[in-house]
Amino acid sequence: MAWSTMIIKTKKEEFESYLEDTSNLKGNASSLYIPQTLGEINDAIRNFYIKKTPFTVVAGKTGTTAGCVAQEGVIMSVEMLNKIIDIDKTKKMAYLQAGASFKDLEEEARKFNLSLLASPTESLALVSGAISTCASGVRGFGYGSIRNYISTISVVLPTGEILEIERGKILANKRVFDFQYSGKSFKFNLPHYTQPSIKSQAGYFVKDNMDLIDLFIGSEGTLGVVTSCKLRLSEIPENVFDGLIFFKKEQDGLEFIVKIKKFKNVCPASLEFFDRNSLRMLKEKYSFIPDAACAVYFEQTVGLGQDYNSLMDNWISSIEEYATFSDNNILADTVREREKVFEFRHKLPQLINEFLRQHSQLKASLDCAVPFEKILEMYNFYKEKGENCGIDYVNFGHIGEAHLHFNFLPKNDEQSLKAKKYMEIFCKKALTLGGTISAEHGIGKIKKPFLKLMYNKSQIEEMARLKKYFDPACLMGLDNIFEKEILFKV
Ligand SMILES: Cc1cc2nc3c(=O)[nH]c(=O)nc-3n(C[C@H](O)[C@H](O)[C@H](O)COP(=O)(O)OP(=O)(O)OC[C@H]3O[C@@H](n4cnc5c(N)ncnc54)[C@H](O)[C@@H]3O)c2cc1C
Structure with a gap:
C-alpha cells in the first residue's frame, strides 16, 4: 500500500486530543491515521475492511455528543x-x-x-x-440546516466502494432504494418510522421517496x-443588523418572540433566547449585562428589494412595546458592533464547556425541539423542574425554531446522575408535545438512551439493518446512534 504521506500515530500520548470532543466523554483507540490525499483515505478504508479494524472518523471535534470519540479500533482524521x-x-x-473549515470557506x-x-x-x-x-x-431560523445547501457528496463506504451522490439523481420508491452504481446493484429498505415535521436530528433521516x-x-x-x-452558496445580503434586547420580565421576552414569529414585516435570520441563568453566567465576562429576566438576540438580513429603514423601524417599534432595559439594549449595524454581539451569543456554550471541563463532568445538555405552539409549555416545564432539582442550569438557544439548549451544570458525579434522570423526563415531555429529542446535535454516543424513548425496538433494529447494509463488517462509527450489540444481532 503506497502511503507515502499518511501520518500514523501509535503512541496514545501523541493523539490524546483526538479522543475527545466537547461532550467530555473520553475515548480509546490504538492509533490515529491522518491521510493527506483522497487515495490514502480510500486505501486506509479498504485496509480497515480487509483487517476488520473498527474505525471512527474525526473532523473538527466540536461535536457535543461524542460522535467522533472512538471507544475502540482506530481513528481517522480528515483534517489534512x-x-x-x-x-x-x-x-x-x-x-x-x-476537512475544509468554515472559516476558510467564508473567507474565500x-x-x-x-x-x-x-x-x-x-x-x-x-x-x-x-x-x-x-x-x-x-x-437556522432564517436559512435552515446545512442539508438544504448540499448538492453533491462523495462517500467512501466502509467496504471501500465509492459513491458520488448528486441531489436529485437517486431516489427511493416509497421506503425502498433500488439502483445501479458503477455496475453494482444496490437494494435496501429504509426504516418505517415517521419523523416529526419539525427540525430533527434523531436517528437516520428517512421519508417516502427520499433522495439518497x-x-x-x-x-x-x-x-x-x-x-x-x-x-x-448565496449572495451576501446587502445589509445586516443584529439586536440584543434585555427584558425586565420573562413573560415579555417570551411574548416578544411569539409576536415576532407572527409578524410578517420582519423576517430574522436568527431568533434566540437567553434565560436569567444564562445572563448571570455571561455577566462574568460582559459587565454591560443588566439584571434582566431574559434576553433576545436576533439577526436581520436585508436583501435586495428590502428597505433597511422600514425593517429597522419595525424592530424598534416592536421592541418599544415591552419593558426592556433600553440603555443596555444593543442594535448593531457595523461589522465591529455585530461581531461583538455575535461573540456574546457564542460565548455561552464555550463557558458551559469550560465549566464542565473544570468539574470533570460529561455534557448534560438537551436540544429537544417541539412544535412552535408548544414552546411555552416546554419552557415552563424546563423552568419548573430546573428550579426544583437542586442542580444549576442554563436554558438558551434557537427559540424561533422552538428549540432550546437546556444545559445542566453538574458539579459532581451525584449531580450528573441526577441530571441524566431529568434529561429523560424532559425528552419524554418533548415527545408528548409532538417534538424530537434532538433538533441539531444528533445522538452520538451520549444520547442513545433517549433515542429509545422516541423509537421502539423494531424501529431501532431497522436503523441497524440499514447501517449493516453499508457496513456489513460493522466497523464504522460503532456505538453512535445505537449500541453496537444491536448491529451484531440484526
Ligand atoms: C461553541 C459551540 C457552538 C455550537 N453551536 C452549534 C449550532 O449552533 N448548531 C449545530 O448544529 N451545532 C453546533 N455545535 C456542535 C458542532 O459544532 C456541530 O455538531 C458540528 O457540525 C460538528 O462538526 P465537527 O467538524 O467538529 O465534527 P466532529 O465533532 O469531529 O464529528 C461529528 C460527527 O461527524 C462524523 N464525521 C466527521 N467527519 C466525517 C466524515 N468525513 N465522514 C463521515 N463522518 C464524519 C464524526 O464521526 C462524528 O460522528 C456547536 C459546538 C460548539 C462547541
Whole structure:
C-alpha cells in the first residue's frame, strides 16, 4: 500500500486530543491515521475492511455528543484534506474537501460576495463534520440546516466502494432504494418510522421517496466517509443588523418572540433566547449585562428589494412595546458592533464547556425541539423542574425554531446522575408535545438512551439493518446512534 504521506500515530500520548470532543466523554483507540490525499483515505478504508479494524472518523471535534470519540479500533482524521477546490461564482457553488473549515470557506467565498448562510455557529467545525451531524447554525431560523445547501457528496463506504451522490439523481420508491452504481446493484429498505415535521436530528433521516444524499447527511459517521462535497452558496445580503434586547420580565421576552414569529414585516435570520441563568453566567465576562429576566438576540438580513429603514423601524417599534432595559439594549449595524454581539451569543456554550471541563463532568445538555405552539409549555416545564432539582442550569438557544439548549451544570458525579434522570423526563415531555429529542446535535454516543424513548425496538433494529447494509463488517462509527450489540444481532 503506497502511503507515502499518511501520518500514523501509535503512541496514545501523541493523539490524546483526538479522543475527545466537547461532550467530555473520553475515548480509546490504538492509533490515529491522518491521510493527506483522497487515495490514502480510500486505501486506509479498504485496509480497515480487509483487517476488520473498527474505525471512527474525526473532523473538527466540536461535536457535543461524542460522535467522533472512538471507544475502540482506530481513528481517522480528515483534517489534512482541507482544500477549497473551487468556488464557482456563476453557479454559486463551493467544491470542498471533507476537512475544509468554515472559516476558510467564508473567507474565500466572500471574495465573490458569496457566503454559506447556514454555516454552523462554531467556526472550528469542519465541513464533513457539519454534513455528518446535519448542523444548523445560529441562522437556522432564517436559512435552515446545512442539508438544504448540499448538492453533491462523495462517500467512501466502509467496504471501500465509492459513491458520488448528486441531489436529485437517486431516489427511493416509497421506503425502498433500488439502483445501479458503477455496475453494482444496490437494494435496501429504509426504516418505517415517521419523523416529526419539525427540525430533527434523531436517528437516520428517512421519508417516502427520499433522495439518497439525505440518508448520508446527518448519519453521524456511521454509513460512509464523506470525502468531498458541493455546497450551494448565496449572495451576501446587502445589509445586516443584529439586536440584543434585555427584558425586565420573562413573560415579555417570551411574548416578544411569539409576536415576532407572527409578524410578517420582519423576517430574522436568527431568533434566540437567553434565560436569567444564562445572563448571570455571561455577566462574568460582559459587565454591560443588566439584571434582566431574559434576553433576545436576533439577526436581520436585508436583501435586495428590502428597505433597511422600514425593517429597522419595525424592530424598534416592536421592541418599544415591552419593558426592556433600553440603555443596555444593543442594535448593531457595523461589522465591529455585530461581531461583538455575535461573540456574546457564542460565548455561552464555550463557558458551559469550560465549566464542565473544570468539574470533570460529561455534557448534560438537551436540544429537544417541539412544535412552535408548544414552546411555552416546554419552557415552563424546563423552568419548573430546573428550579426544583437542586442542580444549576442554563436554558438558551434557537427559540424561533422552538428549540432550546437546556444545559445542566453538574458539579459532581451525584449531580450528573441526577441530571441524566431529568434529561429523560424532559425528552419524554418533548415527545408528548409532538417534538424530537434532538433538533441539531444528533445522538452520538451520549444520547442513545433517549433515542429509545422516541423509537421502539423494531424501529431501532431497522436503523441497524440499514447501517449493516453499508457496513456489513460493522466497523464504522460503532456505538453512535445505537449500541453496537444491536448491529451484531440484526
Ligand atoms: C461553541 C459551540 C457552538 C455550537 N453551536 C452549534 C449550532 O449552533 N448548531 C449545530 O448544529 N451545532 C453546533 N455545535 C456542535 C458542532 O459544532 C456541530 O455538531 C458540528 O457540525 C460538528 O462538526 P465537527 O467538524 O467538529 O465534527 P466532529 O465533532 O469531529 O464529528 C461529528 C460527527 O461527524 C462524523 N464525521 C466527521 N467527519 C466525517 C466524515 N468525513 N465522514 C463521515 N463522518 C464524519 C464524526 O464521526 C462524528 O460522528 C456547536 C459546538 C460548539 C462547541
